[in-house]
Amino acid sequence: MHFSYWELKNWFTNVDFTIVGSGIVGLHSALALREKFPESKILVLEKGILPQGASTKNAGFACFGSLSEILDDLKSHSEEEVIQLIQKRWNGLQLLRKNLSDVAIDFKPFGGYELFLNDDESSYNECLQKLPFINDILKPIFRNDVFAKEVDRFDFKGIQEYLIFNPYEAQIDTGKMMHALLQKAVTNNIMILNQVEVTSFEEQKDSVEIALGDFSFKSKKLLFATNGFAGKLTDNQVKPARAQVLITEPISNLDIKGTFHLDKGYYYFRNIDDRILLGGGRNLDFEGETTTDLGQTDLIQNRLDTILKEVILPNTDYKIAHRWSGIMGLGSSKRPIVEQLSENVYCGVRLGGMGVAIGSLIGQELADLVK
Known part of the structure; x- marks a missing residue:
């Protein structure tokens, strides 16, 4: 130089x-x-x-964890640690909104939903059973129930009867x-x-x-x-985790509105500009996705395509407009x-x-x- x-x-x-x-x-x-x-x-x-x-590559979820994610975190973190994490995420979202304004980030409080595939019955039953307990431990933060059962009104296919709704979740324009x-x-x-x-x-x-x-x-x-x-800096306490994403062309009369989680948060989708954005699938190949390479793989993109076609938009004609990936930082904690x-x-x-x-x-x- x-x-x-x-x-x-x-x-x-x-x-x-x-x-x-x-x-x-x-x-x-x-x-x-x-x-x-x-x-x-x-x-x-x-x-x-x-x-x-x-x-600039994330899905734009203003969220703090789906019900199944929180239950999953409780298996490797103490109850106090999980509550602190959720408090921190909630405080962080309020700080982001305060610093930049809801208009600037296109904040839309549509709520968030978790859906469960038909073959994911054990996770579904565990979530329904432990829903009151999680609402209870989150009361000090939100003063109200966070999670509630709702009947699917979006015409998804191949999923369990109820969705879990969270009114405190929102979406932004990344x-x-x-x-x-x-x-x-x-x-x-x-x-x-x-x-x-x-x-x-x-x-x-x-x-x-x-x-x-x-x-x-x-x-x-x-x-x-x-x-x-940051792996080298922190003696490998941080591992890169690639997240692959796709987005459709605009779909006329798209009736899906909100942020949606599937399979313990390993898949996620939302509406944006009359399109569906869908990402995830890292759990299909944890080793391969522990990378800083911003590419895509057939294994994961094919699975995203299948979920889009069979679960999210089963009766809709659509075209994929674009695919990309981003790199997160994860660790044992x-x-x-x-x-x-x-x-x-x-x-x-x-x-x-x-x-x-x-x-x-x-x-x-x-x-x-x-x-």
């Missing part, structure tokens, strides 16, 4: 904070730092043209959200450089030397908000990692597939670590 005097002076000299990753966490962290240190020089580095991981966040960052004098990859960094006495290939510069503090790409790694290096990663819900909060927490 060969920079001019002006470029070096304006972008890479006297940098107070360098944030790696321009997604939900990175930009919220930058905005929180701007509030805390009004005169500071803040630089955000992004390796993609747009945020590379999941921030693209509008990130556009609003980027605009807010620029308005607050936060510099964002795209297609710049940090290749290494070295802690020094009162700064960090950051290498971008053959060029390096100094920053007083370095913050990583790279979620699914659903608790995010917000840590000071050394004197001047910090990270806010492992969002557990809940970036829309907790990204703003993790960004705030990451900035709060910096003294």
